[in-house]
Amino acid sequence: MFFSGQTSRIANLDETDGLLDNTAGQRGGRKPIVFYCHGVNGSGTQANKSSHSPTTIMGLNADGEALPPHFQLKTAAKKDDREKINADFIMNCHNVYGTFGHGERKLHHCTYGLNERAGMNTVELEKHTNANILPLHPDVEDVPLKRIILKVDSGPGRLNVPMLAALRLKGVHVVARVPNTTSTTQETDQSLGPFKTPCRGNLATLAAARFEMRKTLRIEDLPIIVFGGKDPIADVQLENAMEKGFNQTSCLKAWLKCGAVPPTMSPLESNKVRHECIINEDGSLNVELDPKSLRIKRLEGSNHVNCNFLSLHGMDGNQLRINAPRQAAKKFKLTEPHSKERVEATQKAKGAGQLFHVTQDQHSNSEDFFAARAKTIRDVEVDGLEKKEKEHLKHKECFDAAKKVLAAKGEPTTETIATHTAADLKVLYK
Numbered sequence: 001m002f003f004s005g006q007t008s009r010i011a012n013l014d015e016t017d018g019l020l021d022n023t024a025g026q027r028g029g030r031k032p033i034v035f036y037c038h039g040v041n042g043s044g045t046q047a048n049k050s051s052h053s054p055t056t057i058m059g060l061n062a063d064g065e066a067l068p069p070h071f072q073l074k075t076a077a078k079k080d081d082r083e084k085i086n087a088d089f090i091m092n093c094h095n096v097y098g099t100f101g102h103g104e105r106k107l108h109h110c111t112y113g114l115n116e117r118a119g120m121n122t123v124e125l126e127k128h129t130n131a132n133i134l135p136l137h138p139d140v141e142d143v144p145l146k147r148i149i150l151k152v153d154s155g156p157g158r159l160n161v162p163m164l165a166a167l168r169l170k171g172v173h174v175v176a177r178v179p180n181t182t183s184t185t186q187e188t189d190q191s192l193g194p195f196k197t198p199c200r201g202n203l204a205t206l207a208a209a210r211f212e213m214r215k216t217l218r219i220e221d222l223p224i225i226v227f228g229g230k231d232p233i234a235d236v237q238l239e240n241a242m243e244k245g246f247n248q249t250s251c252l253k254a255w256l257k258c259g260a261v262p263p264t265m266s267p268l269e270s271n272k273v274r275h276e277c278i279i280n281e282d283g284s285l286n287v288e289l290d291p292k293s294l295r296i297k298r299l300e301g302s303n304h305v306n307c308n309f310l311s312l313h314g315m316d317g318n319q320l321r322i323n324a325p326r327q328a329a330k331k332f333k334l335t336e337p338h339s340k341e342r343v344e345a346t347q348k349a350k351g352a353g354q355l356f357h358v359t360q361d362q363h364s365n366s367e368d369f370f371a372a373r374a375k376t377i378r379d380v381e382v383d384g385l386e387k388k389e390k391e392h393l394k395h396k397e398c399f400d401a402a403k404k405v406l407a408a409k410g411e412p413t414t415e416t417i418a419t420h421t422a423a424d425l426k427v428l429y430k
Contacts (some may be wrong), residue, residue: 003145006064007261008100009137013152014188014198015072015120020203020222038061054222057128058188058195058246060254066097066246067136068108071222074118083114090140092223101137108136111224122157129167142171149363151260152428154179154352155187158307161373164365173363179352184267190254191390195245199225202238209234276325278332287330332357337368339409346372401427 006301059067071093077083095107111132113124120128133150140148151166152158156174156292164174182189202225203217210217211222213234223291224231228240231401244250259266266272266292276361277293277300278286305320310317335342335358346368349355359368405424412428 002062002261006145008065009147010062010149010261011059011067011133012061012187013059013067013133014153014182014186014192015055015056015155016192017053017055018227021053035315040337046381054219055120056222056226057120058192060188060191060246060251061100063099063256064248064251064255066096066242066251067098068096068110068132069226069242070132071110071112072118073112073114073219075114075116077114079223085112085114086218086220088220092220092227092229094227096242120155120157122160122163125157126160126163126166127132129163129172129287134170134172140171142169147171147173149173149175150427151175151186152395153177153182158352159355159364161370161376165370168223168365168370172365173364174365176352176356178356181267181273182274184270186256187251187254187258187260190257191245191250193245194240194250198228198239198241202228202241205238206231206234207235209236243376272327276327278327278329280329289329289332296324333362337362337366342368343371343375347375374420398427398430402430 005406055072058070061067071089073085073089089112095109097105098108100108111126111128115121115124129150133148135196137148139146148171150172153173155164156177158174167174177185206221206225207217207230210233215233219428221231224238225241227242230237230240255261256264257266259268263384275290275292275296277296278289280286285297287293300323303320307317307321310320333345333347345358346355349358355364359366362368405420407428409419409424412415412425
């Protein structure tokens with residue numbers, strides 16, 4: 001269940017390419033059908049080729065509101081005070097209506113960032129979250145009913161400990177989705193399809209119109225491809241791709257399809273999800289970890305029966321025999337939150353997939369995550385202290401041995417050195 005106003009505080013972010021190159025992109029995800037004759041040369045198709053590949057960050061919350069887009073652009077400037085952006089880019093951007101944490105519906109500005117690769121790295125993600133996401137919820141606080149859930153994919157920078165710690169103190173819980181499952185578990189991914197189809201159409205229309213005028217597309221044209229409207233240069237009308245992909249109805253359908261709001265198991269019903277027979281240590285099926293284990297096992301049994309029938313009648317039934325995919329249940333060992341076992345398992349998790357299994361889909365900046373990172377640092381410190389301890393013990397043994405020689409025979413001098421053995425002198429020298 002959700003308390004009143006909580007769904008507006010659950011958001012999902014995802015990134016997509018900047019949509020300025022239509023020589024390799026596929027409009028709507030499907031190549032067009034072209035009829036041609038081998039004996040007749042075909043005419044060329046106008047297209048825009050761009051080496052500038054900006055990144056667009058899109059998002060939506062569980063109330064069906066679209067987050068203002070963020071455009072990550074490329075710059076060759078080596079210093080911050082040398083960075084520049086064309087005013088036409090800002091003019092072509094539209095404001096986005098939304099309530100979020102303001103208590104009333106109001107306009108929110110699009111945002112942009114600049115770096116050398118036009119991509120979202122650790123630094124840019126932290127800047128985007130602090131400068132663009134948090135202002136949408138001015139009342140955010142680390143108290144009940146004031147926190148924010150921010151769902152992200154498992155890309156770079158998502159496990160940046162200083163960023164996660166700072167966000168946790170402000171009341172933002174970052175939840176990383178299951179790796180390689182964005183098509184079924186990430187809400188923004190559901191809206192990017194209907195969004196990118198008109199974007200590709202706008203790009204093709206604008207490229208063709210500019211081609212007739214012997215003009216090319218520029219980075220300043222990216223917002224008009226996203227928000228549509230009349231292009232002042234080519235005088236062509238473009239669709240509002242933002243409205244097509246991120247209207248309230250589409251956004252709510254996306255959360256429903258991903259089984260997040262309301263909470264359901266609908267992603268597991270997708271034909272894109274791989275199911276396996278989860279085998280316990282005693283050989284029985286674990287239907288709790290995968291409810292379809294029993295169905296897969298029955299299909300395997302039916303296959304084997306029919307293959308045996310073919311073999312009995314002189315045919316090679318083994319050619320059609322197939323075994324159900326299996327996984328050991330101990331691989332998915334469940335641990336209790338805040339337990340020593342979970343902290344140690346989180347510490348050993350190398351990738352996002354292992355971390356997801358260990359935490360059972362808890363938010364990334366949980367107490368267990370920070371405890372695991374702190375334990376890693378302390379383990380290194382303990383190893384260093386143990387090495388120092390061994391060195392100190394060796395020095396102490398050497399010092400005690402020397403003291404023993406000195407107590408028995410005194411300092412070696414010209415008169416007394418004959419009473420010291422070679423072993424005694426070695427101990428004293430060491």
